[in-house]
Amino acid sequence: MTTIHPVRSATPPGPDDDLAREDRAGGASPGGPGAGALPPGGELLTDLLAHTADDERPVTHVHHVPVRESRTLDWPAWTEPGLRERLAARGVRAPWQHQVAAAQLARQGRHVVVATGTASGKSLAYQLPALTRLAEDPRACVLYLAPTKALARDQLASVAALADPSVRPAAYDGDTPAEERDWVRRHSRWIVTNPDMLHRGILPAHQRWSSTLRRVAYVVIDECHAYRGVFGSHVGHVLRRLRRICRRYGAEPVFVLASATVADPAAAATRLVGEDVVAVTDDGSPRPGATFALWEPPLTERTGEHGAPLRRSAAADAAGLLADLVERGARTLAFVRSRRSAESVAEQARRILADRGRGDLVRRVDSYRGGYLPEERRELERALSAGDLLGVATTNALELGIDIAGLDAVVLAGYPGTLASLWQQAGRAGRAQRESLVVFVARDDPLDHYLAHHPRAVFGRPIEATVTDPANPYVLGPQLCCAAAELPLVPADLADFGGPVAEAQLDELVAAGRLRRRPTGWYWAGRGRPDVDIRGGGDQPVAIIEGGTGRLLGTVDGGAAHSTVHEGALYVHRGDTFVVDEFDVEDACAVVHPETPDWTTVARDVTDLAIVSIEQTRPLGTVTAHTGVVDVTNQVVAYQRRRLGTGEVLAEFPLDLPPRQLRTKAVWLALDSRAVQRAEVEDAALPGSLHAAEHAAIGILPLLATCDRWDLGGLSTALHPDTGTAAIFVYDGHPGGAGFAERGYAALRRWLQATRATVASCECESGCPSCVQSPKCGNGNDPLDKAGAVRVLDAVLDELAAADERGATEPDDGDEDDGPTTVAEVRAGAAEEDDLVF
Structure with missing residues (x-):
């Protein structure tokens, strides 16, 4: 029987309990029918569970995010009077403490990142100094970068309401009609764009943009925590190229960055911009408080692959919650993990409402995701902001910054990949005077299962650091080509791009014929412009x-x-x-x-992996841990039709698609015959044991790195030709690597402790999607051996504990080491949440 845990005041709130709504005018926001009579979040949760049988209650833990009072300061003396009047007219009577701190630093010419909670008014922190500068200097301009078009358009409307008419804020992105682009370039003084357009449209044509680039006073980088992994590494180099071009035209813009709460935001922002950045993190905004429930759907009598028990799906429970909340008049966002899920959850919620005779509410539920045409997105954003829509199932396209005032509840159907994203999505809800409700619905997935039963991994753990690797040759090389095509590179430029690493990369590019070395610098040798996809995949949509x-x-x-x-x-x-x-x-x-x-489809693939080079090695007795470069060959060879609801395989069809090659970074464990013998795994069970441990390890690594399992790949084998031993590989699913595998190597013991605890504590008998089955397995989750996986992980953890006792400590990854240090402690604490804090 699963029960609701009482709210425990002793549980310390995490540094990211920043669920504030920006209180502009102090009034309630528009809602649905009966919205004014909605109870606070805790009572709303109790109401939702009122008709649930005691033995089916899915809530595993309830956490209360406390109210936080606002802290305000006087307006800086330099604030432009007209701007202050327009802010007062919108209900902003006094700025919050963090807004003033960030604005003062930017005014002084310091690069600054403001890293505070969702809806904490970060926009004002850059609007205040930037709009004041534009009022003082009629020629100055601002370049604003957003990671999503929804956020860009939202901020464009916000600036337009505050700016003097001479500013003429305008968007310059892929949706801007060709006939408007010249007008934006010539007349706008607040240009809203994105890194993709900066990379492809502005910097390569910098001569046409010279009058703008020489007048850039501020560059605003909104929601900068979104720039991580390969994409973040590319964006970092795009910003270095921007600084270089601005210097060419005599400008030295101040960079102002806004971020969700992340670990060490100053270091992350400095890596992104390439110059020292000061962080402002003390949040002075008010927070109305929230009830945050962890929810795990129960196991059902249905079985999936190989007879494994299936939980009720997170999508089904999220759809039910969305329908229940909409019926109660609660404006709700349901965040899902994929485009298909966004469609499915919205449709299921509409069907539930229709079956209840609430046809009046069916039209007030919709979906929102990437891939829609621009006019579809605009209409959905308008309807949501106006309150015409009560419930929306969305991908993370609505996670970042867009101001949706007055949401009462947020449902998260699955862990979004990072704690930063989890708190960002949760923070979409909250009204000025009323506690909101957030429900995290765990998917049938190892990490979701772990979090549902280890609340301190959600509420007591620091936010992850943003992982980027600007030295990745698959990023650095193409970016140096782009820079050289814009302006010849000279030795003085190289410090911005990595110094000696960049110089070595230039030698390789010259040898490959992509650049030419001349006495005056390095020149682009190709025809046209370099074709570089900064999203990291290299494949066109x-x-x-x-x-x-x-x-x-x-x-x-x-x-x-x-x-x-x-x-x-x-x-x-x-x-x-x-x-x-x-x-x-x-x-x-x-x-x-x-x-x-009445069926869906699942692709089947085959993967081969070869070790190219070993970069780090850690001997652990009968086990050896490595990181290095690997070549991965993957080919989709077939697909299955599976019955909707049950997952039953109906048929399998071959496919003839070309193989795909990937050179990337990996972490791997080589287990010699003594380790296998210690694990007491029979030869016949070894492939399934290693395979199950690999799946679980991939599922848990996002607990420690800013990624999700779809950013990772893996391979396990009883005998790998390059190691001569049994081996488990986990690799980054991006060319050149993204830093995720190396993060796993640095935190190896804590990573494997959580992996072992997840598998051992799962209530299934022989393996299920909550522990060792993977939704992306190209082998159809066959073979898998749950018990053998626990024994394999025990053998590795035994060697890690012994190495620690010998003083061969784990590489320092910069985090506090709160976890147990011996396998005995890990095993004893597998079911005790307080023993495994990350």
Whole structure:
């Protein structure tokens, strides 16, 4: 029987309990019918659970995020009077403490990052100095960068309401009509864009933009914590290129960054910008308080692959919660992990409401995700902001910054990959005077299962540090080519791009014929401009076209296309389902027809891995841990049709798709015959034991690194030709690596402790999606041996504990080491949440 744990005041709030709503005017925001009578979050949760049987209650823990009072300061004396009047007219009577601190630093010419909670008014921290400067200098301008178009348009509206008419704020992105782009370049003094457009549209054409670039006073980088991994590394170099071009035209802009609460924001922002950045982290905004529930759907009588028990899906429970909350008049966002889930959750919620006779509410539920056409996104954003929509199922496209005032509840269908994202999504809810409700619904996944039963891993753990690797040769090399194509590189430029690392990379580029070395510097040797995808995949998006009409339905990422829009795949768009008739790899196009089958599709693939070089080695007796460079070859070879609801395999069809090559970074464990013998695993059970441990380790690594399992890959084998031993590999799913595998190596003991605890404590008998089964396994989760995985992990942890006792300590990863130090302690504490704090 699962019960609601009482709220424990002794549980310390995490540094990211920043669920504040910006209290602009002190009034309630528009809501749905009955919104004014909604109870606070705790009572709303109790109401939702009122008709749930005691033995089916899914809530494993309830945490109360306390109220925080605001701390305000006087307006800085330099604030432009007209701006102060416009702010007062919007209800902003006095700035909060962190807004003034950040604004003062920016005014003084210091690069600054303000890292405070969701809806803590970070926008004012950069609007205050930037708009004042624009009022003082009629020629100055501001460049604003956002990671999503929704956030960019939201901030554009905010600036337009505050700025003097001479500022003429305007968007310059992929949705800007061609006829408007010249006007923006010539007349706007607050240009809203994104790193992609800066990389592809502005910097390569810097001569046309010279009058703007020489007048840039501030560069604003909003929601900068979104720039991580390979994408973040590319963005860091794009910003270095921007600084270099601005210097060429005589400008030295001040960078002002806004971020969710992350570990060491000053260091992360400094890596991103390439110059020293000061952090402001003391949040002075008010917080109305929130009830935060951890929710795990119960096991059902249904079985999936190989007879494994299945939980009720997180999507089903999220849809039920969304419908329940909408019926109570609560404005709600349900965050999901994929585009298909956004469509599915919204449709299920509408169906539930229709079955209850609430047709009046069906039209007030919709989905929002990437891949929609621009006009569809704009209409959904308008309807949500106006209160026309009560419930929206969304991907993380609505996570970042867009001001959706007056939300009462947030449902998170699955862990979003990082604590920073979890708190960012949770912080979308909250009204000025009323406690909100946040429900985290665990998916059938090792990490979600772990978090649902270890509350301190959510509420008592510091936010992750942002992981980037600007020295990644797959990032640095292309970015140096871009820089050289814009302006010849000279030795003085190299310090910005990594110094000796950049110089070595330039030698390789010259040898490859991509650059030419001349006495005056390095010159681009290619024709046209370098074609560099800063999103890291290197593959162009695949267009989804309806064959009967020729209508463009949307796009999917090129890197995911082989497994999602192969011939025969099921594709979902705004509640409508389509089946792929043809997938043209070369033309990046998938042709579909409408169909509503009672099955879904899952791709099957094969993977080979070869070790290229070893960078770090840690001997652990009969086990050796390594990091290094590996070559991964992956090929989607077939797909299965599975019955909706049960996951039963109905049929399997072969595919003829080309293999895909990936050179990346990996962490791996080599277990010699003595380690296998110590684990007491029979030869026949060894492949399944290693495979199960690999799956669980991939599922848990996002606990320690800013990634999710879809950023990672893995391989396990009873005998790898390059090691001569049994081996488990976990690798970054990005060319050149993204720093995730190296993070796992640095925190190896704590990573494997949590992995072992997750597998051993799962209530299933022989393995399920909550512990060792993987949704992305190309082998159909066969073979898997749950008990053998625990014994393999025990053998590795025994050697780690022995190495620690010998003084061969784990590499310092910069975090406090709160975990147990011996395997005996790990085993004793596997079911005790306070023993495993990260």
